Amino acid sequence: MNLEKIYNELKQNNINKAYVLAIFKNKVELGYYSLNELHFYDLVDFDLCSQLRIFNKDKELRIINIENKIYNKVICEDEYKNILNDEYMFISGNKILNSDKTDFTLLEQVGRKVAVPAQLTEEQLGKGIRLVVRNYYDTDENNQVTISESRLIGLSLDGKEVM
Numbered sequence: 001m002n003l004e005k006i007y008n009e010l011k012q013n014n015i016n017k018a019y020v021l022a023i024f025k026n027k028v029e030l031g032y033y034s035l036n037e038l039h040f041y042d043l044v045d046f047d048l049c050s051q052l053r054i055f056n057k058d059k060e061l062r063i064i065n066i067e068n069k070i071y072n073k074v075i076c077e078d079e080y081k082n083i084l085n086d087e088y089m090f091i092s093g094n095k096i097l098n099s100d101k102t103d104f105t106l107l108e109q110v111g112r113k114v115a116v117p118a119q120l121t122e123e124q125l126g127k128g129i130r131l132v133v134r135n136y137y138d139t140d141e142n143n144q145v146t147i148s149e150s151r152l153i154g155l156s157l158d159g160k161e162v163m
Contacts, residue, residue, distance in 0.1 A: 001046045001065055006054075007036060013061055013074050015054060019117060019155055021131070023051040030091075030155075032103075032117040041104045041115030055152040057161070062151075075151040084137035084147060088130040088156060096122060118155065118162040127158040 010018075010033065020031040020038060025048045031040035033054055052063040059076045093107025093114050105120040106113060116129055131152065138148035155162040 001049045001052060001063065001070065003038070003046060005070075006038070006052065006063065009061055009063070009072060010054065011036075013059065015056065015059065015061060018054045018056040018061075019152070021051075021053040021055070021152060022049055024048045025050060030114065030116055039103065039117070041099075041101060041106065041117075053152055055154070057153050060151040060153070075149060080136040080149060082137045082148075084135040084145070086153070087133040087135065089133060091116065091129045091131055091155075093125070093129075096120065096125060116155070116162075118157075120157070124157055129162065130156045132156050 015033065018033045020029075020033055020040075022029045022031065022040070022044065024044065029040045029042065029044055031038060033039070050065050054061045054063075057077070059074060061072065061074050063070060063072045091107075091114060092109045092112065093116070095108045097106040097108050097113070099106040102119065104115045104117055106115050107125070120129065132154045134151055134153045135147045136149045137145050140146055
C-alpha cells in the first residue's frame with residue numbers, strides 16, 4: 001500500500017483523527033491517525049498490509065489490497081438511517097506490560113501481546129477494552145431484516161470512547 005495515497009484519501013475525506021486497524025500478512029496492529037501521520041506501536045511494513053481500516057465515530061475509510069489491486073470505500077454515518085445495533089468486541093489482554101511509549105498500552109494474555117492506542121491503568125483494564133462495530137440494517141423483498149453494512153466506530157472502555 002502506498003502511504004502517500006492513503007494520506008491523500010484521509011485528507012479528501014476530511015479525517016483528521018481516527019483509530020486504525022491494520023491487517024498484515026504477519027500480524028494485526030491497532031494504531032491511530034493524528035497530525036497527518038499513522039502511528040503504530042511496532043514498525044510496520046505496508047507492503048505486507050492486506051487491509052487498513054481507519055475509523056472514528058463519523059466515518060470509516062476501508063482500504064483492501066487484493067492481489068496488488070487496491071480497493072477503498074468510505075462509510076459515513078449520515079449515509080445510513082437504520083442502525084441495527086453496536087457490537088462491543090472484547091480486545092484480549094489481562095496484564096499491562098512495561099513500555100516506553102506514552103501513547104500506547106501494551107497488553108498481554110497467555111503470551112499474546114496487543115498494543116492499544118491509549119494509556120490504560122490496571123483498574124481500567126479490568127473493565128475491558130472493546131472494539132465497537134456499528135451494524136446498519138435494511139429489509140429484503142420478503143421484509144426480512146438483514147445487515148446491509150457494518151463499520152468500525154471506535155474503542156470503548158466501560159461504555160466510553162477511549163481517544
